[in-house]
Amino acid sequence: MTTTRTRPVIARTRGELARALAQLRAKGSVALVPTMGALHDGHRALIRTGHTLADAVVVSIFVNPLQFGPQEDLASYPRTLPTDLAACREEGVALIFAPSRDVVYPRLPLVTVSAGPLGAVLEGASRPGHFDGVLTVVAKLFSLVQPDVAVFGEKDAQQLVLVRRMVSDLDLPVHVVGVPIVREPDGLALSSRNSYLSLAERDEARVLSAGLRAGAEQAGGGADAVRRAAGRALDAAHSVQVDYLALVDPASLQEVGPGHEGPALLALAARVGPTRLIDNVTVTLPPAGPATASLRTELAPTTDR
Ligand code: PAF
Numbered sequence: 562m563t564t565t566r567t568r569p570v571i572a573r574t575r576g577e578l579a580r581a582l583a584q585l586r587a588k589g590s591v592a593l594v595p596t597m598g599a600l601h602d603g604h605r606a607l608i609r610t611g612h613t614l615a616d617a618v619v620v621s622i623f624v625n626p627l628q629f630g631p632q633e634d635l636a637s638y639p640r641t642l643p644t645d646l647a648a649c650r651e652e653g654v655a656l657i658f659a660p661s662r663d664v665v666y667p668r669l670p671l672v673t674v675s676a677g678p679l680g681a682v683l684e685g686a687s688r689p690g691h692f693d694g695v696l697t698v699v700a701k702l703f704s705l706v707q708p709d710v711a712v713f714g715e716k717d718a719q720q721l722v723l724v725r726r727m728v729s730d731l732d733l734p735v736h737v738v739g740v741p742i743v744r745e746p747d748g749l750a751l752s753s754r755n756s757y758l759s760l761a762e763r764d765e766a767r768v769l770s771a772g773l774r775a776g777a778e779q780a781g782g783g784a785d786a787v788r789r790a791a792g793r794a795l796d797a798a799h800s801v802q803v804d805y806l807a808l809v810d811p812a813s814l815q816e817v818g819p820g821h822e823g824p825a826l827l828a829l830a831a832r833v834g835p836t837r838l839i840d841n842v843t844v845t846l847p848p849a850g851p852a853t854a855s856l857r858t859e860l861a862p863t864t865d866r
Contacts, residue, residue, distance in 0.1 A: 569620075569654045571646070574664055578705060581656045582619075589616025593708035593735075595699060598622040598659075599639035599753035600648045603743040607712045608652040610740045614710045617655040621702050623665060627673070628694030639756050658706065665701060673697040674731075676723050682814050683828060684719050684839065687804050695720055696727050703735055710736045716750050718826055718841045722814060742840075744770065750840045757836040766833045768798035772806070773842045776827050780844040784808050784817050787827060787844055795831070804830040804837065811843065822848050 572578040585591055592611035596604055604620075611618035622645055629635035642659065649657050673693055676685065680692030703711065713721045721739045728737055743751045748770030749763075758766055776791030788808050795803050806829045810817055817825045828841035 569649050570656045572656060572658050573660055575705065578658050582706065585617045585655055590709040591615055591706065592618045593702065593706045593711045594618060594620045595702050595711065596620060596622055597624045597638065597753065598645045599641050599756065600645045601751045601753065603714055603716065603751040605648065605652055606743050607714055607740050608654060610738060611712045612653065614738060618653070619656045619658060619706055619708065620649050620654050621658040621706070623660055623698070625694060625698040626662060627697055628691050630688055630690065639753055665698065670697065674700050674727060679723055679726060679814055683805060683807060683809070684830065687830060692720070692723050696723060699724055700727065703733055708735055710738055712738050712740060714742065715739045716742045716752065716839065716841070718828060719814060722812065748774065752838060754836055754838060758833060762834040762836065765798060765800050766838060768795060768801055769829060769831055769838060769840045773827055773829065773840055777842050777844045780846055783819055784821050784825065784846055785819050791827060800833070802832040804832065820849060821846050
């Protein structure tokens, strides 16, 4: 449904941001939704959650160079500002912060946030320095916007773990909220990078969520059964090159052992053609014994999201 709301204020400089924020703060609390643009229904879900948590929603749109490796897609990352602005307007966003690179980084930062060991596993193992770049820009956005609450998607599960850890370790005065993954009817997790996929690749990409679902369905059999089932499903798709498939503790991000009980994160990254995609699901591993696992049903293909 398309509804027309009041046009959001667009701030491109620090001064414009400060002036617009002063007006919003006079009226109540502020939720920040940090994005790199190319907004899709997953971002809309973040904005809608923001509305439930604060009086006004601020969306930042900034493709952060610090979080891209030298061989990565910084130059080709989709930039769709006009449609992003329209989406923000439809979603009742009060303020859009769309700064240039020079506004965010007036000089090369010598002091940055280090993600530490949690940033070196999974995505961090394949993308060295990625999470230092993410945390540095998120810390800057928190300083510039000073939101009461910040909303992040659970698709970037490791990012969410690290942002929470940064907020806790550095005593940042912001409440961080995660929002479940939004999926296509066939299960593919929404991502700005899905726009890179050809029609054939888009079809093949279904196997990512199908593999996670196959793993999650085996939760009753324990951690090894989950890994085996997901691995088998992904191996069957010859055109998909798996970067990692891991079943990890949701806080420490360390691989869980066969006796692990309770929630675990089944996470993967894979290349479909040249496009690297990530996805994850939380599985609840039962105490040793027969199938008492409860699965989250978030991976079930749906037509109603
Ligand atoms: O999730 C993203 O889009 C980015 O990593 C973020 C949090 C906006 C930082 O650039």
